[in-house]
Amino acid sequence: MAFLKQYISEIYQAVSSLLKGMKTTGSYFVRPKEIITQQYPDNRADMKIPERFRGEVVMTHDENNEHACTGCTACELACPNATIKIVTKFDTTPEGKKKKALDTFVYHLELCTMCNLCVEACPTSAIKMAQTFEHSVYDRSQLLKKLNKPGSKLRAGVE
C-alpha cells in the first residue's frame, strides 16, 4: 500500500511540475505585450545608442575644418593592434621654424577592437569614439579610413 501511495504521489508531483512549466509558457503566449523583438532595421529611426558606445574612431573637426591632432603618435603607440598609423609632415610656422604636424591619420577599421585605449591616450582629445555601428562593406579596403578631413589643419592654440 505504501508503494502504491508513493507511486501515486510521484505521478502527482511530476504532473504538477509539468503543469507549472506549461503555465509559464502559456502565460507568455497570451501576453503579446511581453514580446521583446526589436524590428531592426525598421526601428533604426528611434533606436537609442548610448553616447559612450564605441563604434569607430573619428576625429572631431570644428566649423573651420580644424582638428586638434598634433601628430604626437600617442594613440599609435597605445593601440594594441596597429590599427592607427600617423603620417606626419613638417609645417613652417610664421616665425620660420619648422614644426611637426599631422599629414594623414590612417585608421584601419578592420583591425580595430574598439578598446578605447587611443582615445584615452590622446593628450589633446583630438579623436573620439563615434556611435556608428553599421560598418559592413563589400570590400575590405573600404574600411581603411583617413580620419583628418582634406584641407583640415591644426586648431590654433593646441599644443
Place this chain on the structure above:
Amino acid sequence: MFSLENITDSSQKWLYATFNSTIALVLQCVIVMLLVISLFAVLGLVLVLMERKVAARMQIRLGPNRVGPKGMLQTAADTLKLMMKEGLTPDGADKFLFNLAPFVVMIAGMLIMAPIAFAKGFQIWDINIGVLYVSAVSSVSVIGILMAGWASNNKYSLLGAMRSGAQIVSYELSAGFSIVSIVVLAGSLQMSDIIASQQTGWWLFRGHIPAIIAFVIFIIAVTAETNRAPFDLAEAESELTAGFHTEYSGMKFALFFLAEYINIFIVCAIGATLFLGGWMPLHVGHWKGFNHVMDYIPSSLWFLGKTFFLIFLIMWFRWTFPRLRVDQLLSLEWKYLLPISMFNLLLITLIAIMGWHF
C-alpha cells in the same frame, strides 16, 4: 445549410449516373487522391506556420513576419527554397533505401487519412475496423525512419533510427490501450459508429475519470509516436544533430518534415474523433437551446477546431519541456503508462459493462 455531406453525396450520384460503375470508381479514386495530396500540402504549410507562430509567442518573439501579410507566406517561401535545393545523397549511402525512405514515411501518413471523418459524411473509407486499421498502419512509418537511419551511413542517423524504433514500438502499446478503452465504451471499431455514439456527449466527459486518464495517456503516447518533443529522441538536436534525417536535404528532407506535421494532424484527428466526438457538436445534457445553437456550427469546423486544439496542446508541450533520456523514455512507458493504461482499461470495461457512463 452548407454541408460537405451534400457535396459528396451529389458528386457521387452524378458520377455514377454519368459513367459506368468502373470508371466512376476510378474517377472517385482520382478525386480522392488529389484531395488528399492537396490537403497534405495545405496542412503542411499551415501547421509549420502555426508551430513557428506558437513557438514565437511562447518565446516572447514575433516569429515570421516578413514574407506576405504577417508572415503568412513564410512556409510557402521555405517550401520553394527546399524544392530548388539539390537533393544530396551521401557517397556511402544505400541509394535505393535512402531515396525510398521519405516516401515510405509519407505514404504511411497518407494511408491513415482514409478512415478519418473530416465532417459529417465526409470520409474516404468508412471501414468497419477503422480504429484497428489506424493503429496498424501508423506503425508503418517507423519502417521508413529505420530505413532512413540505416541507409544514410551516418552514425547519428543510425542512433536516431534505433531510438525511434524502440520508442514507437513501446508507445504503440499504451496508445493502443487508450484507443481500445474508447472502443469498449462505444462498442464498435468503425469510426462513424464511434462518432455516432457520442451524439449525447463526448466520451471524454461521459466516461468519468478513467476516460480522462485514457485521454492523457493517449496524448502522451501519440506525442512520443510522432517523435515530438519532449520525446524527440530520434532527432534530438543537441545530441544527434538531426537524428535520422541528418543526411537528407532539399525535397527529401521536406518530405520528412511534412510527414512529421501530417502525423501530428492525423493523431490529433484520431484523438478528437475518439475522445472529443469528431465532428459532433458539443451537446450538454438537456440544454435544448444551447444544443441547437451548437448544431448550427458546421461539422467540419467542429472537427478542425478540436483537432487544432489538440495540435496546439502538443506544440505547447514541445516549447515547454526538456527532452527525456532514452532509458527514461522507456521506463516512463513500461513503468508508468502501460500499467496505468491496463488498469484503466479494466475500469473502463467495468464502466461499460455496468453502463455507468452518462
Place this chain on the structure above:
Amino acid sequence: MTNGEIKQHIVTVRPNGVFDETGEWLQVQVDISEWKTFAQWLRNDALQMDFLFCLTGIDWSATATGKTLLTMVYHFTSTVFRHTLVVKVKLDRNNPEIETVSDIWRTAEFHEREVFDLFGVKFLHHPDLRRLVLTDDFEGYPLRKDFEDPINMIKL
C-alpha cells in the same frame, strides 16, 4: 601554515632546495632528479598539496643568463591548510625532459600536454602525450622565445 613552516617542512626532506621568499608565496627550486619523489611527498605528506592549480613553463632563452634554460613552474595549494607553494624545476632547453605528475594530480594530464605542445617539454611516463591544441604536424613550439611565424604573427 605560514611560509616559514612550509619551509621548515621542506628543508627536512630536501635540505638542498633553493628557496625564494621575495614573492607573495614561498618558492622552492628542486633538482630534476628528485622531482618525482618530491611531488609525491608534497601531495601525500605533511603539506597536503592536493590542488595543482597552475602548471606552466618559462623559456628563459631571451635573457642574458638563461640561454639554455627552461623552467617548469608548479603552483600548489592545499585545500586542507589553505597554503600555497610554488615549485620550480630547471630543465635543459635543448632536451627538456621531466617526469610527469599526472598520476598524482589528474589535472596535470591536460596541462602537461599543453606544455608539451607549446614548449616541447617531454613528460616521461605521461599516459597520452600528444599535441593538444596544435595540429600533429605542426613544427616548432610557439611559446618558446625563438618561435617566429611570418604569416600569422603581427609585430607592432
Place this chain on the structure above:
Amino acid sequence: MYRETKILNVDSKVSPIGGDLEGAVGADEGELVINVGPQHPATHGVLHLVITLQGETIQKVEPHLGYIHRSIEKMCESLSYRQFIYVTSRMDYLSAHINNHGCALCVEKGLQLEIPPRAQVIRVLMDELTRIASHELWWGAMAMDLGAFTPFFYAFRERETINDIMEETCGARLTMNYMVPGGVMYDIHPNFQKRVKDFIQLFNNKIDEYDDLVTNNIIFQNRTKGVGILSAADAISYGCTGPVARGSGVTCDIRKLYPYEVYDKVAFDEIIETAGDSYARYLVRIKELRQSVRIIEQLIDNIPDGDFQAKTKAVLKLPRGEFYSRIETARGEFGVYIVSEGGTTPYRIKFRSPGFSNLSALDHMSRGSKIGDLMAIMGTLDLVIPDIDR
C-alpha cells in the same frame, strides 16, 4: 585549418554498425566512434569530442582542442601592460570583465598600486553583473542542450538588460575593456544606479520563473540528478574550480578564500552542494544568481565618492619578479601569472583558465553514461571554448 589525423577519418564506406570501422583507432567489436563537434549544436563553439560508444553508453570521451587557439599568451608577450588587458576579453568572452579584472589585479600587484575605493566598488558591481549575465546564458544554453528551447529566450531577455546597462556605462556590450590598471576607464553613467536597481527588482521575480520552468521540472530533474558524478577528491585532483567544484562540495570560492577588492566587506554565501552531480552544479549556479543579486543590492547604494582611477604613469613598468593573481570568474578560478623582467611588456604570461581544468574532468565524469547525459554534463561544466583554447 584542416587537420588530418587518423581518428577523424570515420566516414568509412562500411555500414556504420559493427566493428568494421576503418580509422576508428582502438575501436573494439561493437564499439562505435562518434565525432561530436567541432560543429555540433551542443558543444557551443568548436569543441571536438571523440566519443567511443557501446550502444548508447559512453566508453570514452576524448576532447580535441585547438580549433580557435590564438596563442593569446604569446600575443601578450608583445603587448604593454595597458594593452594586454583587452586581449583577455577574447578568452572567456562571457565573463570578459572579470578576466580583465584579474589582469588588472595582477598588474596592480606588481606596481603595488592602491585602488581608490570607488573604483573597487564599481569593479565588484560590474563583476557581479557580468556573473549574472554569464550564468543567464549558461542557464539558457543548458536548457537548450536538454531540449527545452524556450528558457533560452527568457534568459536572453534578462541578459539583454544587463548588456544595455554595460553598454551605457562601459561603451560596449560584451568585450567592454572597462578595466585599466589603477581603476576603471571612466566613471559610471549617471543612470547606472537607477537602472541596476530596476533590473534587480525585476530579476528577483524572474529567478522564480526559472525555477518553475526548469529547476523543478520533473523531466529536467531526472535528466540531471545522479548524472556525471564528480567526487570532491576527484574535483580537487582534476583542478576543477567554480560551480563545478562547489557542486561536489569543495570550498573554492576565491571571493571568500582570498578576498580581493571589497569582497571581504560584503555579506554573501558561498554556495556548496555536496551531491556532485549535474543537478548540484546546476543548483550552485542558480543560487549564485541570488548571491550576486545580494552583493549588488549591498553595494549599489553605497558607491563611495572619489576618484575612479588611481594616478598611474603613462608607461607602466613592472619590477623584475613574478606576480600571480587569482580571481573568481563565472566559471571558476582564473589565474594570471606574469613573469616580468622589468620591461614594459611581460616576459611570460600564463592564464590559468577555469574551463581548461574543468574540461579535463569530462572524460572521468561521463564514462558509463548515455549520450543524452553527456549533454547534461557538458551543460553544467559551462564550457566556453575560447577560454579553453586561448
